[in-house]
Amino acid sequence: MEIEKIYEPQKTESRWSQFWLDSNLYRADPSAPPPVFSIVIPPPNVTGSLHMGHMLDHTIMDAAVRWHRMRGDNTLWLPGTDHAGIATQLMVERMLAEQGITRKQLGREEFERRVWEWKEKYGSRITDQMKHIGDSVDWSREQFTLSAELSPAVIEAFVRLYEKGLIYRGAYMVNWCPRCQTAISDLETVHQESQGSLWHIKYPISGTDRFLTVATTRPETMLGDTAVAINAKDARYFDLHGQTVRLPLMDREIPIVLDDMADPAFGSGAVKVTPAHDPNDFELGKRHNLPRIQVIDEQGHMTAQAGAYAGLDRFEARRRVVADLEKLGLLAKIEPHHLSIGRCDRCKTVIEPLVSTQWFLKTKPLAAKALEAAADGSIRFVPDNWNATYLNWMTNIRDWCISRQLWWGHRIPAWHCGDCREITVARTQVETCPKCGSANLEQDSDVLDTWFSSGLWPFSTLGWPNQTQDLATYYPTSVLITGFDILFFWVARMIMLGIELTGQVPFRQVHMHGLVRAGDGTKMSKTKGNVIDPLDITAKFGTDAVRVSLLIGVAAGTDIVYTEEKLTAARGFANKIWNASRLLFLNMDRSGVMPAVPEPGALVELEDRWIFNELHRTADGVNRAFENHRYHEVAETLWHFFWHDFCDWYLEIKKQRLVENSGLTNDWKNLLSVFASALKLLHPIMPFLTEELWSKLDQTTSISLERYPVAGVMDEAAGRQMAVLQKIITEARTQRANGNLGMKTLEGQLFVDEAAGPLVEAQAAVIDKLTNVKFTVQRENPLPGGFRVVLIAPAQDTAAQRVRLEKEIAQHQKLVADKDRQLQNEKFMQSAPAHIVESLRVKRAEYQEQLEKSRAALGGLA
């Protein structure tokens, strides 16, 4: 068999991803027997392309899914994409802008058509990339949040929630993005600390020559002030209650009201009140029945109500207002002040709080159930410290503004009567107004927040509201695997909507992983230019290497710092597996063994008993690690087993036993069956390489359809015996290295006591071969440590040896003394459990033996 010396993933990966795709291997069958493992993908935006965060996310999911499938679970991994309302609309708008077209010029229908066109053309980029990296999803069940298939679920959800009184419409203060021209939710605003100013403005108190000074960070809003508030407990101002001030620049009388919102300790203690442009003032205005004067419009320009400032941009208006106040001598002072400014998550435009008529979801009742689900354990967070964050957010949740003034999205299923103004919410097109019978109806022009439809994802994709077989089998899903950055946006909302609409939690566990960071620990960002494109590195290093390098760093709850060194190391591991296989295949040719996976032979040789025991322990550890979402442990356990047990010891011993033209010996049976088991264990984390090697074993089916368990056998005695063998071999190698004895074959004496004797005599050939020493074995009783290695060499560097031995002696003397002190400690002896005391005694004896061994060796030098 021809096999290259270096593993070149480029040569095979695309073949296998295509094979997995074409053969429909991962199509789920709801009628298959339980247990069920189901998982839905966090739908990436259609506008997106795969980044390292996805790569990590998908690697974990794919590994988990492949593992479950190999265990024989009825497994579904459902893929799909999100229509990403604002993001997609923005993208198409920008494209149109290049041709000098605005969406308003096109009109709604044509614009929507263009977005669909864009989606058809470019929207499959990320799913193509998923196919490329071999995600073992069920493509036959691929979904899209805005598809005709999912729309009924969205409408059904909206109507049901509306009918229950959980969705309402009204004029409230919302976060308005003047650029996107839409309301956005609290979560879509990002707060940024920045250095601003606090302007102190003097408002003349009517009928007096006194002033009431107010402090504000947004002087332009004073044009819309309809009151000044003071605190009832503030003795400085109490007498002013009920009086009025004359609002500068607008020349309007506004009342002075008492309200706790005014903090006597802040600024001057008096607050200007602009109910139309500040959330707090909005609430205060309601309490005091104040009028709302809107001075800033949806574009961020001053309205006609702003008098002389009408038409100005809000920031320009600020400068003018300040300048004019200063001219009038009404500006008391300007203080530097740091504050946090809300910006649009998408376009970073400064948010304008505006009163606007929108649709809202009442969240408190949903949150109560969502909290309960976390409290009673029906949803478990991994790691569980996310509970606190979740609880905190759910407890302080505010109503969710779900309407957007966009064109790309699920149109709100509500119809407005042009005659009687009645609003009718319905599942299907409303033709006549149920109140007045008018046919003059128009559907609400708003669309729903993208996250509303993604919030239904775990059940809408399975057929809800219809009671499909998929829904019955795969819902609730088993686990959600995602980054913590969308805990509130998505995870929390799925939980609320899932429980409310289906009566069940949408998933039983939530595994949250961290961010993938750049090598210097900072976030990857396009502006910083430190973004790693996963497709670049998979092309260069191989997908399996990328996967392993990510998994090995993914300890629960912490971010991953991503460096090229990890990638190189993981590629080395892939190459190691490749070359171990190369050794096997080359020797199979020589031995005349056909590529196949045989049943294990008899476990006679020590190395066979030992490796099957290690295999057993490894499989056990890997299974446990998968169950507990400890993916780094999965990778590390397998790495260690394959490299340091299988290659370093087992293959090194075994290859001495492979004889030309011997046929399928017992050695071969064991070797091949361990190898096949190792491939199976590795497959979930390294699907490409293992599939390639599996096929070289002349297996006709995909390894991903193979079943655990692997061929492990528990044999702890073999483990102990092998440890002795390894110690002897290592001791001989160390002496050779420390004595600068070169690589030539040496003579040596191996002294062993009665206990170690039979083992060493049986393994003499192995010891000789692995140490390149011709040993003569002699009994010696008693013998500290059970064995003693003496290399016979002409030019030993005795000085260096002496130094080393003296150091060892000192070390062990201290250790023995430590143990003695412990063992003489009465309190320890009373309270420590028996096995601890016992192991301490054993250790002490070992140290004592080593101490004596070193002393004997030192004596031998002289």
Place this chain on the structure above:
RNA sequence: GGGCGCGUAGCUCAGUUGGUUAGAGCGCCUGCUUCACACGCAGGAGGCCCGGGGUUCGAGUCCCUGCGCGCCCACCA
């Protein structure tokens, strides 16, 4: 203002319920082109586990406290 997390080898990180020489990978040093692999093999050096206090027979691990760093949430003008 609340909440979460981190600090262990030069670097990136593991370290289960407290249990006795603190581990890995990379890097470093020494030797090796040995017919699977130099993307390799063998051997090795390197740690007041952030500081201080406490609980305990025993603390990297639990408690308190200080320092340093990061993140999330929040309508203080």
